[in-house]
Amino acid sequence: MGKKSCPLSRVYGLLEPGPVVLITTASKGRTNIMTQSWHMMMEFEPPLLAAIVSGRNYSFDLLKASRECVINIPTLELAQAVVDCGNTSGRTVDKFEALRLTPVAAKCVAAPLIKECYASIECRVTDTRMVNQYNLFILEAVKAWRDPAQKNPRTLHHRGNGAFMIAGETVKLPSKMK
Amino acid sequence: MGKKSCPLSRVYGLLEPGPVVLITTASKGRTNIMTQSWHMMMEFEPPLLAAIVSGRNYSFDLLKASRECVINIPTLELAQAVVDCGNTSGRTVDKFEALRLTPVAAKCVAAPLIKECYASIECRVTDTRMVNQYNLFILEAVKAWRDPAQKNPRTLHHRGNGAFMIAGETVKLPSKMK
DSSP states (O other): OOOEEEOGGGHHHHHOOOOOEEEEEEETTEEEEEEEOOEEEEETTTTEEEEEOOTTSHHHHHHHHHOEEEEEEOBGGGHHHHHHHHTSOTTTOOHHHHTTOOEEOOSSSSSOEETTSSEEEEEEEEEOTTHHHHOEEEEEEEEEEEOTTOSSOOBEEEEETTEEEEEEEEEEOOOOOO | OOOEEEOGGGHHHHHOOOOOEEEEEEETTEEEEEEEOOEEEEETTTTEEEEEOOTTSHHHHHHHHHOEEEEEEOBGGGHHHHHHHHTSOTTTOOHHHHTTOOEEOOSSSSSOEETTSSEEEEEEEEEOTTHHHHOEEEEEEEEEEEOTTOSSOOBEEEEETTEEEEEEEEEEOOOOOO
16 A cells, blocks of 8 residues: 555654744733644634644743734745744744844734735634643634735645645635535 | 735635545444544644544544544545545445545554555544534544655645645755754
C-alpha cells in the first residue's frame, strides 16, 4: 500500500492545518502578535473557533486578561515576518515595530488588525473551561474583514520545521457540502 | 487597506483548515467513512488532536460507541470520492463499496485505514467532555502511517461550497519553529 509507519512525533506535520495565522492581542496598553497554526472552526453561525495558545506564550497572558483577539491571515509576501514573529517573544520586543507591520483599529475588540494581512477576524473568548488542561480557547468571531481583490490568497500552511506549503490552485467540484 | 467587511457566515471559508480528511469508524460490524475538515493539533507528544463530528452524522454514533477512529488524508486523485462521501450517509450506504475505497486493517484500533489515502492516523478518543455542547472529540494519535514516496502530497483544503484549494509548492525558511 506504500504507507510506512510514521513516528508519532511527526503527526503534526501531517495534520498541520494552516493557514498559518498571526493572532494579535492587547491588554493594558500592550499589544502582541503570535504566529499560530493550531486552530479550527467549530460552528458556522455564529462562527465558533478553537485555538491553542500555550501558557508559555506572552499572548496567553494578554488573551486571558482581555478575552479578545484578532486572527489575521497572512500570505506568502509575509513569510519572513511569520517566521520571525514565531521566533521572538512579545515580552521583550514590540513585534509591530520589529516586523514592520501596521496596526489598524478593529471595530469590536481592542486588539488591532494587521494591515498587511489579506483577512482579519475579530474574536471574543466565549469559553475558557479547557484552557487549564489543554491551552484551548473557544472564540466567537464577531467581525470579519477580507481583501476582495485576493481571490486565491497564497496562504501559508506550516508542515513543520520551517517548511511551509503555499496554497495552490483551487478546483470546484459539484457538491452539496456547505 | 483593501480589506472589506466580510459576512460572518463566510468566516469558515477563510479559516477552513484542511487538509480535508476521511475519518473511518467501526462499531458492531459496521464501518463508515466521513469527510471532515474541522480538526486541529493540540499537543505534539503524545499527539493530541481535536475533531468536530456532528451528532447528525452516522459517524458520530460509531465514534461515540467505539471511542476509536482513523484519520485518513486523501490527495487530489480522491477529490470526487471526498465530495461523494460528504454527500451520502453511512446509515444507508456502505461507503467503502460506493466510493470504491479499500479498507485495510489498522494496528491499534478497530476502524480500518483507507488504502488509497497517502497517510492514516489511528486515534483513540481520550476526552468526551466537550461532545454534548460542541461535538468536539479529543483524540490521541496512537499509530501513524504515511507513504514516504509522496514528499509533496497534493492535499485538498475545503474553501467552502465545493471549492478546494490544492496544496501547492513548499518553501523552507530558516526557523526555530518546531
